[in-house]
Amino acid sequence: MSELLRIDSLRVNYGRAEVLKGLSLELRPGRIFGLVGESGCGKTTLLRAVMGLLESGGRISGGRVLFEGRDLSTVSAEEMRRLRGSRMSLMFQNPGESFNPTRTIGRQFLETMRSHGSFSANEAMENISGMLQCLDLKEPERILKSYPYELSGGMLQRAALALAMILKPDLLLADEPTSALDAIVQAQAVKEMMKLRDEFGTAIVVISHSMGVVARMADQVGVMYAGRLVEYGDTGAVLSKPLHPYTRALMAAVPRLDGRWPSATDGAPPPPEHNVRGCGFAGRCQLCAAECLDRSQVLEPVEAGHLVACLRAGC
Amino acid sequence: MIPILFGVTLINFGLMYISPGDAAERTLIADGARVSAEVLEARRAELGLNRPFAVQYFHWLKNLARGDLGESYATGRPVWAVLSESLPNTVLLAGSAMLLTILISIPLGLLAAVRQNTAVDNILRAGSFMGLSMPSFVLALVLIYVFGLKLKLLPVVGGTGLKGLILPSVTLAAALTSGFVRQVRAAVLEELGRGYVLGARARGVKERYILYFNVLKNALLPIVTLIGISFGRLLGGTAVVEIIFMWPGLGRMAVEAISQRDYPVVQGYVMWMAAIFVAVNLVADISYRLLNPRVRYADEAA
Numbered sequence: 001m002s003e004l005l006r007i008d009s010l011r012v013n014y015g016r017a018e019v020l021k022g023l024s025l026e027l028r029p030g031r032i033f034g035l036v037g038e039s040g041c042g043k044t045t046l047l048r049a050v051m052g053l054l055e056s057g058g059r060i061s062g063g064r065v066l067f068e069g070r071d072l073s074t075v076s077a078e079e080m081r082r083l084r085g086s087r088m089s090l091m092f093q094n095p096g097e098s099f100n101p102t103r104t105i106g107r108q109f110l111e112t113m114r115s116h117g118s119f120s121a122n123e124a125m126e127n128i129s130g131m132l133q134c135l136d137l138k139e140p141e142r143i144l145k146s147y148p149y150e151l152s153g154g155m156l157q158r159a160a161l162a163l164a165m166i167l168k169p170d171l172l173l174a175d176e177p178t179s180a181l182d183a184i185v186q187a188q189a190v191k192e193m194m195k196l197r198d199e200f201g202t203a204i205v206v207i208s209h210s211m212g213v214v215a216r217m218a219d220q221v222g223v224m225y226a227g228r229l230v231e232y233g234d235t236g237a238v239l240s241k242p243l244h245p246y247t248r249a250l251m252a253a254v255p256r257l258d259g260r261w262p263s264a265t266d267g268a269p270p271p272p273e274h275n276v277r278g279c280g281f282a283g284r285c286q287l288c289a290a291e292c293l294d295r296s297q298v299l300e301p302v303e304a305g306h307l308v309a310c311l312r313a314g315c
Numbered sequence: 316m317i318p319i320l321f322g323v324t325l326i327n328f329g330l331m332y333i334s335p336g337d338a339a340e341r342t343l344i345a346d347g348a349r350v351s352a353e354v355l356e357a358r359r360a361e362l363g364l365n366r367p368f369a370v371q372y373f374h375w376l377k378n379l380a381r382g383d384l385g386e387s388y389a390t391g392r393p394v395w396a397v398l399s400e401s402l403p404n405t406v407l408l409a410g411s412a413m414l415l416t417i418l419i420s421i422p423l424g425l426l427a428a429v430r431q432n433t434a435v436d437n438i439l440r441a442g443s444f445m446g447l448s449m450p451s452f453v454l455a456l457v458l459i460y461v462f463g464l465k466l467k468l469l470p471v472v473g474g475t476g477l478k479g480l481i482l483p484s485v486t487l488a489a490a491l492t493s494g495f496v497r498q499v500r501a502a503v504l505e506e507l508g509r510g511y512v513l514g515a516r517a518r519g520v521k522e523r524y525i526l527y528f529n530v531l532k533n534a535l536l537p538i539v540t541l542i543g544i545s546f547g548r549l550l551g552g553t554a555v556v557e558i559i560f561m562w563p564g565l566g567r568m569a570v571e572a573i574s575q576r577d578y579p580v581v582q583g584y585v586m587w588m589a590a591i592f593v594a595v596n597l598v599a600d601i602s603y604r605l606l607n608p609r610v611r612y613a614d615e616a617a
Contacts, residue, residue, distance in 0.1 A: 053516055085519030092517075097510030100529045102608055108515075111528065115521045147608045163518065 004029045004068060004170055004203050005050070011062035012042070012049050017272040019045045021227040022063065024299075029170060030201040032194070034208060034218030034235065036250060041269060042227045043207045047173040050205075051090050052080045067171070086116045091164040093176035098160040099148040105159055106144030109166060116167055131162045134199065135192050154185035158192065165196055172196075174206045178213055190216050211254050215239055223247045226269040226280035232299055233306035243302060243313040245285045279310070287312045316593050323589040324379065328372050331578050339364055379586070385579035389572075394583040397568065401552070402587075405564035408557075409549035411480055412487035417542065420492045424499020425531060431504065439496060446493030455486045455559045483560040487553055491545055498541055502534035509533075536606055543599030550591045 005027040012020040019042045027033050035043050048054050050065050052072060065072045067088065072080070084090075092098055099108055109128045113119050119127070132140040135158050148156055157180065164172060174193065178186040190213055196202055208214050214221055214235065221238045223231040223246065231244040242248045249265040256262065267284040270276045278293040279285070285292070289312060297309040339358040359365050363374065378385070384394035427439045462482060463471035470479055506512070507530055515525045552566025565584065572580035 051517055053513065081519045081521070083519070084517055090517035092510070092514060094510065098514040100511040100515070100533070102533055102606070103529065111515075111524050112518045112520055115519055115524060149609055
């Protein structure tokens with residue numbers, strides 16, 4: 001039982017729409033897992049299901065989420081609240097989602113800490129300054145006195161990272177933490193997340209649309225499509241030798257500097273309320289064969305540490 | 316703000332100018348005797364009523380600036396004296412009705428929002444609709460019947476004391492509260508849907524902190540404006556309730572002045588209303604700034 005997080009064929013429904021269709025993954029302490037896939041494939045839903053914060057109408061309809069071996073569906077709401085923030089934390093693409101615009105950043109740090117234990121003002125201040133300095137944020141006092149709109153987007157996102165990490169959780173779920181940032185700040189944010197991992201041993205699940213971010217950060221990569229993982233493995237293996245046609249399409253869509261135009265894939269994933277027989281990508285796949293349409297595919301190992309759900313993998 | 320008040324004085328004076336019957340007629344006829352045209356003319360000249368509109372207006376404005384609103388046609392007493400008799404009573408009634416409304420509607424609105432679409436929410440919704448649709452005079456009579464006549468707990472009419480204040484305040488607060496509960500509920504629900512609430516929950520912030528220090532604070536912004544407008548309206552006097560409860564406030568005074576065509580008193584009343592609305596809006600804007608740092612910031616940057 002060495003996994004920190006283990007997800008066992010998790011299914012999530014919003015009404016009749018099945019957004020996650022049986023997804024499994026495991027994450028060991030201190031490892032970084034990158035999650036890629038186009039918008040609407042269920043990445044955010046996965047993170048929210050782990051946190052127990054599905055939107056109203058959403059429910060886990062099958063499978064389990066195990067955190068340190070405990071099935072989170074058996075944990076009470078109050079205990080779940082205490083886990084959030086102190087043991088597992090979630091950060092968002094838009095720092096506006098992390099901060100209340102009408103209160104100072106310092107107050108929001110304090111409020112978070114005091115929700116998980118009693119801290120004297122001095123003690124809290126020490127912790128917060130330490131965390132901000134660890135992220136190379138200068139002038140922690142000024143930042144704490146500021147309102148969110150008084151900081152630049154990049155500063156605010158780093159403050160949001162500090163806030164998510166203030167109680168040194170074992171697991172950080174980061175939902176496109178770098179998408180709203182320019183390239184330089186993005187690189188900085190990636191460096192900082194990795195530094196936090198090295199310093200506190202935090203395991204991270206990071207969603208990103210940037211293959212570069214995933215390649216830099218992640219130990220393992222999962223490619224999601226229409227509520228399923230279609231390819232899963234060590235970062236080097238998956239990104240250098242993508243086997244699933246969807247992974248290849250994603251990689252081909254990355255803009256390049258050598259003048260070649262990125263190639264787009266036509267169509268969109270099947271809507272979650274459709275119960276697709278066979279492979280969900282079949283309709284957009286150039287390699288699609290007759291058997292792809294009536295057999296659903298499961299992740300199968302192709303080589304050590306590299307799994308693909310495709311009948312025609314590597315063709 | 317100042318231009319608004321000037322506009323009000325112009326319209327106020329203009330309406331008085333074009334309305335039938337002038338001060339000369341009113342004061343002489345009020346004495347009861349029929350008077351000849353010459354006497355009337357002489358009196359008009361004496362009062363300066365035959366001068367051009369602009370001259371009269373500026374004369375009136377000058378007096379207004381000194382707090383001189385003229386004299387009541389009906390009693391001959393200075394208008395200011397008439398107003399200042401009713402004013403404290405109206406302020407007292409408006410204040411207690413507003414306080415009651417705030418104390419009841421904010422907790423109930425919050426409760427309705429947090430328990431959205433549950434039995435509690437539905438009961439509060441039904442209550443609000445009843446309160447909104449019941450005319451205040453009906454409620455007033457019901458209250459008088461129950462607490463005055465049956466239970467004999469409170470005086471049936473009047474008395475400006477604390478006991479006499481209860482029933483009119485409750486009557487006024489009932490209608491206001493019904494509207495306020497809906498507004499508070501809507502504002503709180505809107506705030507609960509914002510990203511920062513999810514963010515706070517994702518950090519395990521206690522629901523209590525989220526609700527009281529974050530959501531409620533932000534939801535109060537639109538409510539402050541609403542409180543301002545409602546309070547302004549109450550300060551204008553509430554004729555129906557004041558008359559039913561024999562409460563000697565501004566509303567009752569205004570109705571009496573209108574029915575007696577006592578224009579100077581009506582004019583004074585209108586000026587008071589305008590001043591109150593301007594002042595209340597100013598106070599609401601200021602408190603809005605205090606509550607919302609972004610407004611503060613935008614102003615400083617400008």
